[in-house]
Amino acid sequence: MSEKTIKLYDENAYNKEFEARVMDCRPANGDFDGFEIILDKTLFFPEEGGQTPDKGTIQVKSETGEGTADGDVVNVLDVQIKGDVISHFTDKSIEPGTVIKGTIDFAHRFSNMQQHSGEHIFSGIVNSLYGYDNVGFHLSDSVVTMDYSGQLSKEELADVELRVNRAIYENVPITCRYPSADELAKLDYRSKKELTGDVRIVTVEGYDICACCAPHVARTGEIGILKIVSSQNYKGGTRVSILCGQRALLYLAGMHDMITELANSLTTSVDSIPDLIHKQQEEIAALKRSLSEAGEKILLSEAAELPADSKCVFMFADKNSDANVIRRVVTKLVAGREGYLGIFFGDDTDGYRFIIGCGNGLNSNDVLNILKEKFQVRGGGAPAMVQGSISGASKEDILSVAATI
């Protein structure tokens, strides 16, 4: 078995196809239901440094053993690195000794290169302006996150975003190389950990020098655009999510479509949406206020019709009643009564909420306990007033209990 897989992606990040020889192939261990193939060299970038691996295919070029015929295509579903050996996890096996043609999914790879190079510029600028380190990096097919060791405000993040995009317009070179030990010792570069052996240095001219194993675009212009999509406080620092290139374009296009659709459904222009929403919120608040005032008036006028001599009166209010209004009405009504007064709001299907009050010398908990004996009730309170909810009881059921008190 090979001791070391030659990393072709290290030499040229733009190659899409390569030829190699199968050194080993065996059923994969663990959960993966397929095969683990080791090649003498590969263009497939493995999962490393927070970045998800390349995808693609391996095609048999010449058959020297059993199993697969010339031209068979094997899908590469995962790529991992252990020491210096890279394993390709595939859906089919290929005999060792077979010469293969490997093809990476270059659209996927190029997108990763754009995201990763964008991250380097962002982290380089954060480091030079604020001195914070990138202490966590994750690049998946849907999200790119960076964790910085200090807190960055919205304004600071917006400024960094602008500076990164200016670096993109400048279209400066990005180079990847292995400096000598002497040169490395003198070099001031960003690194997540203490490194030994050959250290690959990625330089964004004028913006960043960082140790990194991943493929990068050759010039910053290829990143296209960088957009921050979210930021939050995280472990005393800041977690920032970004998108670059086509990912950023698709995200912004989706946002634009959504806002345009929103403007259409509000029959207004995009620019007028914030004012209109604000106005509608004020209108809704005013309507809620007048609705609760009207609800209070209705309950009070209904209460005026109530028999004065019944010890316990239960009234029913609109399902959407405001509990504060109900509480206010109960307080007003019990002031002039000898017995108990309860208001229920809800319906037979979804159940009822209730507030029950009483005059001096009585205890509302006594009524609550009667209800608890008969129905499924949750609630509690002080002698003067209790509140709760009741489920599985109809209006008729509740009224029949009132008649017994």
Ligand SMILES: [Zn+2]
């Ligand atoms: Zn990197």
